[in-house]
Structure formats: structure tokens, C-alpha cells
Amino acid sequence: MIEVGNVLVHEDIINNDFVCNLSKCKGICCIEGDAGAPLTEAETKILEEIYPKVKPYLTEAGIQAIEEQGTSVVDADGDLTTTCVGGNKECAYVTWENGITKCGIEKAYEMGDVQWKKPISCHLYPIRATHYPEFDVLHYDRWYICKDACSFGQELKIPVYKFLKDPLIREYGEEWYAQLENTLASQA
Numbered sequence: 151m152i153e154v155g156n157v158l159v160h161e162d163i164i165n166n167d168f169v170c171n172l173s174k175c176k177g178i179c180c181i182e183g184d185a186g187a188p189l190t191e192a193e194t195k196i197l198e199e200i201y202p203k204v205k206p207y208l209t210e211a212g213i214q215a216i217e218e219q220g221t222s223v224v225d226a227d228g229d230l231t232t233t234c235v236g237g238n239k240e241c242a243y244v245t246w247e248n249g250i251t252k253c254g255i256e257k258a259y260e261m262g263d264v265q266w267k268k269p270i271s272c273h274l275y276p277i278r279a280t281h282y283p284e285f286d287v288l289h290y291d292r293w294y295i296c297k298d299a300c301s302f303g304q305e306l307k308i309p310v311y312k313f314l315k316d317p318l319i320r321e322y323g324e325e326w327y328a329q330l331e332n333t334l335a336s337q338a
Contacts, residue, residue: 277290
């Protein structure tokens with residue numbers, strides 16, 4: 151682990167390459183899994199607030215799931231997550247463009263309808279954060295469906311932390327990201 155401020159960064163985030171390759175995977179991470187995307191309590195309140203502005207970008211199935219279950223749910227493990235269509239597969243906030251999943255929240259953000267891009271867990275993926283009272287731990291979540299992203303990242307020689315620079319800055323700030331880069335440069 152590499153310590154950067156109050157965040158422990160697993161070496162896999164530094165040593166492995168990754169670049170999403172939507173033309174290959176079609177955004178399957180938004181429709182597979184055993185629960186929705188992890189949310190913070192603050193994010194559940196944001197989802198409640200912005201839902202009316204996001205709703206026009208969602209599928210009928212997604213709207214139905216949200217209106218039946220709510221803008222967020224508590225999963226089987228007791229964690230806050232995005233609502234899913236059919237219980238635990240497709241995220242209710244998914245929309246489709248040319249056969250590729252897109253985030254309806256992000257689409258509303260891009261169109262200027264909301265000021266929030268999407269849940270930080272989605273923006274940071276494949277980094278997963280575990281939050282403790284005194285510090286966070288960032289680890290690399292390996293999932294077979296991302297094999298094309300791994301090979302594309304290797305081809306482009308872009309490590310996970312560089313691919314996810316924007317969401318890391320969103321979560322921890324520019325100063326923290328600069329400190330991460332400085333720490334890595336001093337270890338090289």
C-alpha cells in the first residue's frame with residue numbers, strides 16, 4: 151500500500167493498466183453484478199433531489215423500478231446502492247446509445263440538467279473505496295468483464311490511477327492527486 155494523506159492506495163492501482171473499451175464491452179458493468187452501484191448517504195439524497203430531471207433520460211423499465219423501489223435501495227448486504235431493474239441486475243439509471251450502456255444521470259449532467267455527474271463509485275470504477283473513520287483504502291476491483299479494458303490499457307500503457315485521474319481528483323482533490331504523483335515519482 152502507498153499512503154497518500156489519509157488514503158491508502160493499493161499497488162495494483164499503480165502497477166496495472168486499464169482504459170475502458172466501450173466498443174468491446176458495451177458497458178456491461180452497468181447491467182451485470184449482484185447489486186446496484188454503491189452509494190454514500192449523501193448521494194442517496196442527491197438522487198432523490200435530481201430524479202425528476204434525470205427521469206426523461208431513463209428507460210421505461212428503469213423508471214418503473216425507481217418508482218416502485220425508490221431512487222436508491224439497501225441491498226442484501228445492508229449497503230446503499232442504486233436501484234436495479236429486476237432486483238439485482240441492470241442499474242435503473244442505465245440508458246442505451248448505439249447498443250452501449252450509458253448513465254442516464256451522466257447524460258442529464260452532460261445536457262446541463264443536473265450539476266452532479268454520477269455516483270462516485272461508478273466514476274471511480276474499477277477502483278473501489280473502503281471508508282474508515284480515519285482513512286480510506288483504495289483497491290483495484292478485478293472483474294472478468296473488464297478484460298478488454300485491461301488489454302486496451304496495456305496497449306496504451308495507461309495505469310489505472312492515470313485513467314481515473316478526473317474521478318480521483320473529484321473525490322480527493324487536485325492537491326491529493328499531485329501528492330500521489332509526487333510519491334510515485336520519488337519511488338521510481
